[in-house]
Amino acid sequence: MSDQPDQSDQPDQPDWTDGRPIFMDLADRIAADIIAGLIPEETQVPSTNELAAHYRINPATAGKALNRLVDQGIVYKRRGLGMFVATGAPDALRAARREAFADQFVRPFVQEGRRIGLTIEEIVALVTKERA
Amino acid sequence: MTATTPTSGARDLASGHVPGITLRHVTKSFGATEVLTDVCATLTPGRIYGLLGANGTGKTTLLACIAGHTFASGGEIRIDGRDPREHAPTLSRLCFVREDQAYNDAFTVADILAVMPAFYPDWDIETATRLVRRFRLPWRTRSKKLSRGQRSALAIVLALASGAAYTFLDEPYLGLDPTARGIFYDELLAAYAASHDRADDPRPGRVAAPAPRTFVMSTHLIDEAADLMEEVLVLDRGEIVLQADVDDARRTAFVARGLDAEVKALGVGRELLSSRRLGGITSATIRGELSAQDRRRADEARVSIEPASLQELVAAIGLHGGTDQLAPHSVGSTHGEPLAQTHSLAAESESDQ
Incomplete structure (x- = not known):
């Protein structure tokens, strides 16, 4: 990010600099949280807007990350409620x-x-x- | 983000209006100087766009033309199918605060904010008040006494609180420290998300859901702001030379580093954007995609391949535009010339700082 250090107001920012699309890194990070048990099975994953605000990224990017996890069967959509971690994920x-x-x-x-x-x-x- | 086809968009389509911003062969000259030579682009509503390019490529001029602050010399500008200069309701849905915005010198911050509802029907006083507080803007200071950073902060307050369907931000960070930039990122995303939520879930009693807001932001702090953008437009010498999804834009160029001859071999048939030398080692930003076979060959030749950052890509496009004048070796070369054997990387690097 910035060349000036800014500990006070820096978001929880993974290192996006390796050139992979950001949404893939974000999907991996959510997956890592699921493996670590930080987001247990059948609990809600953060919404697109929550992810966007937290990581300071475009909501479309956050949406792509969630869709990637949906495609992999890791999370699923409950109509009107949001995304949830699939059992066995x-x-x-x-x-x-x-x-x-x-x-x-x-x-x-x-x-x-x-x-x-x-x-x-x-x-x-x-x-x-x-x-x- | 399924809100790109809101009800108002559908209504516009029904009446033959294309939602979003359409630019067809837009030109703008100041006297003999042609700043915009041929700008063509289509911007889907409800997205955050980055308008990138070197200084003097016409970013501010283009924003001013789209926002109806100045007349284009030629071409066509349509917002939701309308020419904003001839359609007052459309004009009232646009907000553009210039990087060098002039205010009445005698007006304080409070005075400026107080007149805004007259210009913006969807002015959001809560957002304005919160932002003034977060940026620690002095309410009672006259506009001419504001520092560069405070002027930028005020521009951001106006842009975000305007509620305008189409909001144009011109170098919004000038003079802002990292903390203030962080506030800007958070508030931009909040304003953007809120407009999408409203579009997805219209309040009862509303005739039609408001369309989600579109932001077009010009900036030099590309890598810092890139994550906020959905799409980027790169302006070079008065034309849009690249419009792409941020991830796709990143994939359009790579940086190859290795022995000069090997890097040169890899660049044959591709467009060299810039290169630098360190002894016998050349580091070149090259436009184009690489096949798995290319990568294997590069690896065997001990050429490392890194994706170019968006900032490197845009800087290289700007630099590339200048090499025609700078390097006597490349006289007669055209903008998109592939790397020819005669056009050596060594010659290119001499024009490099």
Whole structure:
């Protein structure tokens, strides 16, 4: 955001700077809150306007994030009431994340290890050491 | 946000009126200087737009033309199908506070706010009072004594409290500190959301639901304000050169960084917007999309690819417009020239600061 620090009045702003569309980052952030149990199953998720005000983003962007979660079956719409977390959503999200784990984390991790001259055995050894 | 087709919009359609702002080949000259050369755009109502571009590209002039503050030299401007200069009810639904707005010097902030209901039928005194308090504007200070930041704050108060269906904000942040900018963002979104809620849920007794408000905001603080905008229009040398959803606009350019020859190879057939050199390393902002194959090749050639920020894209478009005059190497090059082998990045970078 601004080059001048402003702790007092900064909204709860995720780092949007990685170039991904903002609505995807926002959808991920809501999903992370659902996995963490901050928004339990069958409870209401914040509305488009609440999300827009909180993150200081265009309401259309917030709407896109919610629609993405609707498409994924994570939240659903109750007519006239708003959006709610679907039953089983945390488990479904965790399963999806497990599936993406290799692509998102293991591959870049191994690539970086190779780049700096680690063998695959050394990388595995490091992972094993983490368990301790 | 399903409120883009409110009942009033449907009514306008029925009578042959296109809702929103339609600009067809708008031109504006001051003497021999042509500021707007050919502006064409369609703005759907009920959205927040960013009007972006370098200094002197005609942003203020365009806003003044749309808002009916000045006459365009040619072309057609329609708001909800009407020419605002010939239709008083339409004119009363527009609010434009110039960045260099002149007020009666003897008027205090309180005086200025007191006359506003005469201009804006939907003037919202509660919003005005709250904003004056939040911005800590002095009620009893004469307008000529206001600081730059206070003048900006006053312009924001007028724009947001006007309730105008079409509200134009011209560089609303000049002189505002980060705290005041934060207040502006919050209040803009609040005014916008409130107008959508009213449009979605008309009060009983109203003839028709009011259309949700449309905001068009020109600014240089692009990356800070980009998240508030739904769509951006980029003005360059008197024309709209890009109109897109913010996310789509971001995807139209990328920054490639690597060895000069490799970056150059990647840029062949694409439009170079700007480039900078550091020894043998070139960092270039290039317009165009990359296929998965392009990305793989770039990775093999140790060229890193980052998405360009909106600010970088707009700055690069502005800079690009200037390179024709600045770089003797590129004489005769046209605005959208693809990177030719003869048009080396090294030559380009010399015109770069």
